[in-house]
Amino acid sequence: MRYAILVSYDGTDFCGWQVQPNKRTVQSVLEQALSKRLSQEIRLTASGRTDAGVHAYGQVCHFDAQTSIPAKKIADSVNPSLPSDVKILKSAQADDSFDANRTAKKKTYRYTFYRSERDDPMYERYGVRLPFVDLEKMKEGAALLVGEHDFKAFCASGSSVKTTVRTIYDASFTQEGNLLVFRITGNGFLYNMVRTLVGELVDIGRGRLTCADLESSFRTGSRQGIGKTMPARGLALECVNYDTLNW
Amino acid sequence: MRYAILVSYDGTDFCGWQVQPNKRTVQSVLEQALSKRLSQEIRLTASGRTDAGVHAYGQVCHFDAQTSIPAKKIADSVNPSLPSDVKILKSAQADDSFDANRTAKKKTYRYTFYRSERDDPMYERYGVRLPFVDLEKMKEGAALLVGEHDFKAFCASGSSVKTTVRTIYDASFTQEGNLLVFRITGNGFLYNMVRTLVGELVDIGRGRLTCADLESSFRTGSRQGIGKTMPARGLALECVNYDTLNW
Numbered sequence: 126m127r128y129a130i131l132v133s134y135d136g137t138d139f140c141g142w143q144v145q146p147n148k149r150t151v152q153s154v155l156e157q158a159l160s161k162r163l164s165q166e167i168r169l170t171a172s173g174r175t176d177a178g179v180h181a182y183g184q185v186c187h188f189d190a191q192t193s194i195p196a197k198k199i200a201d202s203v204n205p206s207l208p209s210d211v212k213i214l215k216s217a218q219a220d221d222s223f224d225a226n227r228t229a230k231k232k233t234y235r236y237t238f239y240r241s242e243r244d245d246p247m248y249e250r251y252g253v254r255l256p257f258v259d260l261e262k263m264k265e266g267a268a269l270l271v272g273e274h275d276f277k278a279f280c281a282s283g284s285s286v287k288t289t290v291r292t293i294y295d296a297s298f299t300q301e302g303n304l305l306v307f308r309i310t311g312n313g314f315l316y317n318m319v320r321t322l323v324g325e326l327v328d329i330g331r332g333r334l335t336c337a338d339l340e341s342s343f344r345t346g347s348r349q350g351i352g353k354t355m356p357a358r359g360l361a362l363e364c365v366n367y368d369t370l371n372w
Numbered sequence: 373m374r375y376a377i378l379v380s381y382d383g384t385d386f387c388g389w390q391v392q393p394n395k396r397t398v399q400s401v402l403e404q405a406l407s408k409r410l411s412q413e414i415r416l417t418a419s420g421r422t423d424a425g426v427h428a429y430g431q432v433c434h435f436d437a438q439t440s441i442p443a444k445k446i447a448d449s450v451n452p453s454l455p456s457d458v459k460i461l462k463s464a465q466a467d468d469s470f471d472a473n474r475t476a477k478k479k480t481y482r483y484t485f486y487r488s489e490r491d492d493p494m495y496e497r498y499g500v501r502l503p504f505v506d507l508e509k510m511k512e513g514a515a516l517l518v519g520e521h522d523f524k525a526f527c528a529s530g531s532s533v534k535t536t537v538r539t540i541y542d543a544s545f546t547q548e549g550n551l552l553v554f555r556i557t558g559n560g561f562l563y564n565m566v567r568t569l570v571g572e573l574v575d576i577g578r579g580r581l582t583c584a585d586l587e588s589s590f591r592t593g594s595r596q597g598i599g600k601t602m603p604a605r606g607l608a609l610e611c612v613n614y615d616t617l618n619w
Contacts (some may be wrong), residue, residue: 133492135493181494213490243451243459244451246382247428247429247498
């Protein structure tokens, strides 16, 4: 039987999603707790990896298991065995054809900023201080991301993917209390793509780059002169959408 | 010379504001860093104490010192000696008559909730999960807090104060992204008053208490049948207002 789980984690104290020898990763902590509770070896497939320090409000994973625990009860059954920085928010039965990675239709990431003259302890865990910027220019830059583009310039070097073309459905800024949240929704993201795009937008806001530079990077695919990769702690996987998944 | 500082701290790993032997408190960590940097013993007076686990976006303190460091530069000068969970956001010279505690005119506290079926690691550090409640009823209850009332019923037993009458200028809920923030502004707050009032509102939202019960507690001053004290981690001192302070 195939199951899907919706998982939230504070990435601060994890070495990212993926299992690595002798490292505390989200996948290994979850697999251990599930394997223990379901008395069988559980292997998880996530919608995608998240890097060390990146958070998730709604990571989606699937696994196969034989258990008498009703699907919806798996969350409450496993959560007591999980540390406080990773929890299962929902669990459900999934079709055999459901694959958390391959059948994902859309993903939304958020990057959290706060505006302050100095680093602020109350925002530093999940956010990054935004220096004096022209927010309107950043919004113009964000609007340019929407559509189908070749994001080769915004992909960490060395990664091997079939195509670097991705479609972005939405990219926008929202003020939420004292936080400025950048959200980007697309059909998929390359390695480090969100953090590099956010760095590009920040550089546009600071006047170091222009919207024309961004458009030029789409055309040339060159990593020369693009924005720096932003810190992991500001980034969180917010949600993943599927056609067939009903929580 | 008198100085004022605006301080932000993540209260999670502090045993509250006030100096206590062999405990890590915000006051002791700040006093040590200031004393070291200004090469003299510094004693801080805060707008008020905060309990263990309570956060602050804008605690205000004053101290007296002789230093050649310009007042506005004290923040950047001391911050490198401070741990990442407490920082000085602003520093300024203050009048001799300024007293962070006695001349405070208004204080605003916030209590952060999030709504979810299960505990969520991304909100648990600074917030508390709000169960299924009638938010409209909670808003009605909050409106009743505004004005001058005797908050004797909402003051931790054993505290000695001249009067338990306080004036509340505003008490309201705001949705900020996925967070539901309760803010309360008043001329002063009794020990545990905000956490107890928030507990009262939650019980009103859950139908365990009514707005009439809240009004009755104002009249009788009895702690019988009032809401429970809410967890410290949801509470933060947001700002303190003075007539004479110019950052």
